Amino acid sequence: MTNQENNQNQRNNKSVANGIKDTAGSAFETAHNALETTENIAMNTVDATTNVAKKLKGNLKNNR
Template sequence: MVNQQNGKSKKNVAEGIKDTAGSAFETAHNALETTEDIAMNTVDAAKNAAQKMTGNMKNNQGKQR
């Protein structure tokens, strides 16, 4: 009986470790996705700003002629 309880206890500990590791991996994965989203939004914003600036410069050159 004691051996059965020890076996179950070890299994429960192993399952707990597995669950904790899974949760930690999921948290890290979500953090990476969030970081990627922020980085891509930053790139898009920089691209849009550069396009606006380039467009404004072209418009200003046309008006100066």
């Protein structure tokens, strides 16, 4: 194999490696965003449940 072919192979390998890194980075970013969305939904659910509990407590207090 000539030096020029070797250099071309090294460039191709580097390009493939960078493509794999970019794909992995995108996959991790997608997973991270999904976790953040799940966390936001969970926290909104907790807030809504807290608000309902406060209203029920207030209604019970007013009905006594």
